[in-house]
Amino acid sequence: MSDTVDSLGRRKLASAFAGGGIIGVLGGLIGLGGAEFRLPLLIGWFNFAALEAVILNKAMSLVVVATALPFRAATVPFSAIADHWYIVVNLLAGSLAGAWVGAAWATRLRSETLYKVMAILLVAIAIVMMP
Numbered sequence: 072m073s074d075t076v077d078s079l080g081r082r083k084l085a086s087a088f089a090g091g092g093i094i095g096v097l098g099g100l101i102g103l104g105g106a107e108f109r110l111p112l113l114i115g116w117f118n119f120a121a122l123e124a125v126i127l128n129k130a131m132s133l134v135v136v137a138t139a140l141p142f143r144a145a146t147v148p149f150s151a152i153a154d155h156w157y158i159v160v161n162l163l164a165g166s167l168a169g170a171w172v173g174a175a176w177a178t179r180l181r182s183e184t185l186y187k188v189m190a191i192l193l194v195a196i197a198i199v200m201m202p
Contacts, residue, residue: 086116098135106132107196110189121185125177 090112098105106128113124152159177185 083117090116095135099139105135107193111193114186121182121189122177125185125189
């Protein structure tokens with residue numbers, strides 16, 4: 072590390088690494104890139120603005136999912152997934168269209184409104200995930 076990184080910077084880097092590790096485990100358990108866990112950390116702990124956190128979170132999710140894909144393929148062969156290609160194609164098409172619309176909305180919303188929307192969606196995810 073360079074001399075310009077002070078002890079506060081080192082603590083932030085250590086907490087970012089630890090948070091990333093925990094998020095990786097949780098995301099790996101449920102098969103996602105960890106976005107639903109990473110977003111509150113980016114905003115609450117590291118003080119990113121809502122839109123910046125969303126953009127950074129999406130980029131990190133892409134890297135995580137792309138990296139995990141070959142390892143998951145060893146557990147679930149692509150042939151098992153290929154049997155359901157019609158579901159995958161339709162889900163992917165809908166997700167891409169939805170992501171396009173969601174990104175357009177996110178860039179037009181006021182920051183306060185985006186915070187509220189994210190909070191509501193994260194609470195909804197938590198409720199849906201409860202048994």
